[in-house]
Amino acid sequence: MFKKSAVLLKTMIRANSTFNILKHEKDKKKKRKMIGGIIGITCIYLMIIIYAGGYSALCGYSGMAYAVPASVGVILFAMNFFFTFFKADGYLFAFKDYDMTMSLPLSVKSIVGTRFLRMYILNLPYSLLVSASMIAGYAIYMTIDAWRIIVWIIGTFMLQLFAMVFASILSALISAAGTKFRFKQAAKTILTFAFCIFCFSLRYIIDATVAKDSVAVIDKIDMFNSGVNRYLFPAQWFDGAVSDYSVLQFILLVVVSIAFYELFAYVLSKFYRQINSRLMAVSTSKKKGKAKHIGRKSAVNAIAYKEFRRLLSSNNYLVNMCLGHVLVILMVAALIIFGVDKIINVAVEGAPVTKEMIIPIIPVIIHFFVGMATTTACSYSMEGKSYWILQSLPIEKSTIVKGKILFQLYLSLPLEVLGNIALSIACHAKIYEIILFAVCGAVLSIYSATCGMNCNVSHPNFEWTNEIEIIKQSTAITLYVLPNMFIMMILGVLIIFGGRIVNPDIEILAVTIIYMALAALFYKRSIKKAAKI
Amino acid sequence: MELLEIKNFSKSYGGDKKACDDVNITVSAGDIFGFIGHNGAGKSTTIKATVGVLDFEDGEIYIDGHSIKKEPIEAKKDMAYIPDNPDLYEHLTGMQYLNFIADIFDIDDVKRNGRIDKYAKMFEIENALGDLISSYSHGMRQKVAIISALIHEPKLLILDEPFVGLDPKAALTVKNIMHDMCNEGKAVFFSTHVLDVAEKLCNRVAIIKQGRIVITGDMEELLGDKSLEDLFMEVTEHV
Numbered sequence: 008m009f010k011k012s013a014v015l016l017k018t019m020i021r022a023n024s025t026f027n028i029l030k031h032e033k034d035k036k037k038k039r040k041m042i043g044g045i046i047g048i049t050c051i052y053l054m055i056i057i058y059a060g061g062y063s064a065l066c067g068y069s070g071m072a073y074a075v076p077a078s079v080g081v082i083l084f085a086m087n088f089f090f091t092f093f094k095a096d097g098y099l100f101a102f103k104d105y106d107m108t109m110s111l112p113l114s115v116k117s118i119v120g121t122r123f124l125r126m127y128i129l130n131l132p133y134s135l136l137v138s139a140s141m142i143a144g145y146a147i148y149m150t151i152d153a154w155r156i157i158v159w160i161i162g163t164f165m166l167q168l169f170a171m172v173f174a175s176i177l178s179a180l181i182s183a184a185g186t187k188f189r190f191k192q193a194a195k196t197i198l199t200f201a202f203c204i205f206c207f208s209l210r211y212i213i214d215a216t217v218a219k220d221s222v223a224v225i226d227k228i229d230m231f232n233s234g235v236n237r238y239l240f241p242a243q244w245f246d247g248a249v250s251d252y253s254v255l256q257f258i259l260l261v262v263v264s265i266a267f268y269e270l271f272a273y274v275l276s277k278f279y280r281q282i283n284s285r286l287m288a289v290s291t292s293k294k295k296g297k298a299k300h301i302g303r304k305s306a307v308n309a310i311a312y313k314e315f316r317r318l319l320s321s322n323n324y325l326v327n328m329c330l331g332h333v334l335v336i337l338m339v340a341a342l343i344i345f346g347v348d349k350i351i352n353v354a355v356e357g358a359p360v361t362k363e364m365i366i367p368i369i370p371v372i373i374h375f376f377v378g379m380a381t382t383t384a385c386s387y388s389m390e391g392k393s394y395w396i397l398q399s400l401p402i403e404k405s406t407i408v409k410g411k412i413l414f415q416l417y418l419s420l421p422l423e424v425l426g427n428i429a430l431s432i433a434c435h436a437k438i439y440e441i442i443l444f445a446v447c448g449a450v451l452s453i454y455s456a457t458c459g460m461n462c463n464v465s466h467p468n469f470e471w472t473n474e475i476e477i478i479k480q481s482t483a484i485t486l487y488v489l490p491n492m493f494i495m496m497i498l499g500v501l502i503i504f505g506g507r508i509v510n511p512d513i514e515i516l517a518v519t520i521i522y523m524a525l526a527a528l529f530y531k532r533s534i535k536k537a538a539k540i
Numbered sequence: 541m542e543l544l545e546i547k548n549f550s551k552s553y554g555g556d557k558k559a560c561d562d563v564n565i566t567v568s569a570g571d572i573f574g575f576i577g578h579n580g581a582g583k584s585t586t587i588k589a590t591v592g593v594l595d596f597e598d599g600e601i602y603i604d605g606h607s608i609k610k611e612p613i614e615a616k617k618d619m620a621y622i623p624d625n626p627d628l629y630e631h632l633t634g635m636q637y638l639n640f641i642a643d644i645f646d647i648d649d650v651k652r653n654g655r656i657d658k659y660a661k662m663f664e665i666e667n668a669l670g671d672l673i674s675s676y677s678h679g680m681r682q683k684v685a686i687i688s689a690l691i692h693e694p695k696l697l698i699l700d701e702p703f704v705g706l707d708p709k710a711a712l713t714v715k716n717i718m719h720d721m722c723n724e725g726k727a728v729f730f731s732t733h734v735l736d737v738a739e740k741l742c743n744r745v746a747i748i749k750q751g752r753i754v755i756t757g758d759m760e761e762l763l764g765d766k767s768l769e770d771l772f773m774e775v776t777e778h779v
Contacts, residue, residue, distance in 0.1 A: 034553075299635070299670075300635070300639075300649070300652075300653045300656070301635065301636065301639040302649065303642075303643060303647075303648060303649050303652070304639075304643045305643070306643060306644050306646070308643070309639075309640050309643030309644055312640070313629060313632065313640055316629075316631050316632050316636060317629070317631050319631070320630075320631030321631070391627070392627040393627045393628065393629055395588075395593050395621075395623055395627070396628070396629070396641075398591075398592060398593045399591045399592060399593055399616060399620075399621040400616060400641070400644045400645075401612075401613045401614070401615075401616035401617040401644070401645070402613065402644055403613060
C-alpha cells in the first residue's frame with residue numbers, strides 16, 4: 008500500500024511540476040516563459056532569505072539572539088498555518104480528479120495522506136528557506152553545534168507538519184460544517200472569513216495578556232513570541248530543544264507532530280467520502296423552474312459578469328481575493344463605531360502614533376489590504392480547459408483582458424476610494440488631501456488590476472487540475488503578491504521619512520503619477536502579450 | 541459560394557512528424573461535410589486550427605472569405621464551434637452561459653430570448669436552464685453547447701464528434717437542424733467516427749489518415765455501390 012501511495016504522490020507532483028513540463032515541452036517559446044517564471048520565483052526566494060536572515064541578524068544585533076528559536080517556531084507555524092488554511096479545502100476536498108483517485112485500489116487513508124503530503128512538499132521550500140536564513144543569522148551571535156543543527160532541521164519539518172495538520176483540521180471542519188447548510192458555498196465562505204478575522208484579532212488578545220505598557224518594538228516581538236509560545240506548544244518545544252538542549256522537548260515535538268498527523272489522517276479518512284459526497288452533491292431541494300431571461304450587455308461587461316459568477320462559485324477564490332476587502336470594510340465600520348483614536352491605539356498598541364502621522368500613508372494602508380490580491384493575476388489562467396470558448400468567439404484578446412480588468416475594478420476601485428475617503432475624514436485630513444488620497448487609491452486600484460493581468464498573461468497556465476494551484480501557487484500570483492506587499496511596506500516607510508524633507512502631499516502626488524504611468528505600461532503590455540496566447 | 545476553405549494546411553507540434561500535412565478541404569453553402577479518420581489522424585487538430593483555437597504556420601484557412609489568421613474576428617462571427625467534450629463554464633447556469641454567448645455576438649434581447657426558448661424546447665432542457673452547468677450530465681452540457689452555437693445563426697457550424705453523449709431524440713434534433721441549415725444556404729462541417737450517420741447525413745466527405753487527406757469529394761460519387769465503411773477501410777488500409 009505504501010508503494011502505491013508513493014506512486015500516486017510522485018505522479019501528482021510530477022503532473023504539476025514545472026521541471027517535468029520543462030523537460031518534455033518542445034515549444035521553445037513556452038520553455039523560455041517557464042524559465043522566466045523560475046527566475047521570478049528565485050527572486051522571491053531571495054527576498055525571503057534577505058527578510059528572514061535580516062530579521063534574525065537584527066535580533067542578534069539587538070542582543071536578543073536567544074529569541075530567534077522562538078521566532079522561528081512562531082513564523083514557521085504562522086506561515087504554514089495560513090498557507091495551508093487557504094488552500095487545504097481545494098487540495099483535500101472535491102478536487103477534479105477525485106473520482107479517478109478514489110476509484111484506484113488505495114485505502115482512503117492513503118489518498119488523504121498523499122493529498123496532504125503533496126501540499127506539504129509544495130510548502131517545504133518556503134519553510135526551509137526561512138529556517139535556513141534564520142539559523143544563519145542566529146549563528147553569527149550564538150554557538151551552533153551538531154545538536155542545534157539537527158534539532159533545527161528536524162524541527163523545521165515537524166513545525167511545518169504540525170501547523171499544516173492544524174490548519175487542515177480547521178479547514179476540514181469548516182468544509183464539513185458547510186455541507187450542513189443549503190447554500191454550502193456561502194456558508195463555507197462566511198465561516199472562513201469569520202475564522203480569518205478571529206485569527207487577526209488573536210494577536211491583540213495575546214498581546215493584551217503579556218504586554219501592558221509601551222515598550223520598544225524589538226521587545227514587543229520578544230514578548231509577543233513568548234505570549235504565543237505559551238499557547239503554541241510545538242514552537243515552545245522547538246525553542247526549548249534548541250536553546251536549552253532539552254531532549255525531552257525535542258522528542259515531544261517529533262512524536263506529537265507525527266501522532267497528530269496520523270490521528271488527523273485516520274479520522275478524516277473515516278469521514279472523507281461523506282464530506283466529499285456532500286460537497287459534490289447537487290441540491291435536490293432547490294426549486295427547479297424555467298430560468299428568467301437576462302438583459303443584454305456589451306462584450307467587455309459580459310466577460311466581467313462571467314468573472315463575477317466565477318468568483319462567487321468558489322470559496323477558495325473568494326476568500327483569497329476578498330480577505331483584504333473584508334478587512335477594509337470592517338475597518339471603516341470600526342472607524343464609524345469607535346472613532347479613529349481608539350482604532351489607532353489598538354492597532355499600534357499604545358505606541359506614540361497620532362492620526363496626523365497616519366494621514367500621509369492613508370492610500371498605502373488601504374492599498375496594502377485591498378491590493379494584497381487581485382483577480383487579474385489568476386483570472387486568465389482560471390479559464391483552464393474552458394479557454395476554447397473565448398478563443399473561438401469573435402472577440403479580440405484585448406476584449407478578454409479589458410473584461411477581466413473591468414471586473415477587478417468593479418471589485419476593488421469603489422472600496423479603495425471609499426476606504427481612503429473614510430479614513431481621511433476620520434483622521435481630519437484637509438479637503439484637498441481627501442480628494443488626492445481618493446484619486447491615489449483609484450490609481451493604485453487600476454495599477455493592481457493591470458499589474459496582475461500583466462503577471463498572468465506573461466505566465467498563463469491552462470493545464471491545471473485544481474484551481475488552488477492557480478489561485479495560491481501559480482508563478483503569476485507569486486510575482487504579483489509578494490513584491491507588491493514588500494513595495495507597499497517600503498513605500499509607507501519612505502513616505503514617512505521622506506515627509507521630513509518633502510511635503511507628504513507632494514509625495515502622494517508623485518506616487519499617484521508614477522503608479523498611473525506603471526498602470527498604463529502594464530495595460531499596454533497585457534494587451535500585447537494576451538494577443539499571443 | 542465557399543463557406544470554408546482550408547488550403548495547404550500543415551501543423552506540427554514541435555517534433556519532426558506533422559499532425560496535419562498539406563490538408564485541403566472546401567465546404568460550400570448547402571453542404572453537410574463529414575470529416576472522418578482514425579483516432580489521432582488529425583481531425584481535431586484541423587478543426588481547432590479552423591476555429592482559431594490552435595495556432596498554425598503553414599497554409600491558410602478562410603471562413604466565408606475571411607482568413608482565420610489575418611481577420612480572426614470577422615471569420616469567427618460567421619461560424620460556431622462545438623468541441624467533442626465541451627468544457628463549459630460550470631459556475632454559470634445554462635441561461636447565464638447562453639446569455640454570455642449572446643452578449644459576445646451582440647444579439648438583441650428579442651432575438652436571443654426567442655432563439656433560447658426555441659432551441660431549449662427542441663432539446664427539452666427549458667426546465668434545466670436555471671441550474672448550474674456543474675449539475676448537468678454530459679448530454680445536457682452538449683445540448684447547451686449546441687444551443688450556444690446556434691444562438692447567432694452562424695453560416696458555418698463546425699462540430700467535433702457532435703453525437704457523442706446525445707440521447708437518440710437529441711441526435712435526431714441535431715440532424716434536423718443540420719438539414720435546415722443546409723436548406724437555408726448555410727453549411728455544416730463535422731468530424732465523426734459513426735460512419736453510418738455520416739453516410740446518411742453528409743453530401744460530402746473527406747477521409748484523413750496520419751495527417752493527410754486520402755480521399756475527398758461528393759458522397760454519392762465516392763461511394764458508388766459501396767458503403768462508407770467499405771470505402772473507409774479500403775482507403776485507410778491500402779493508401
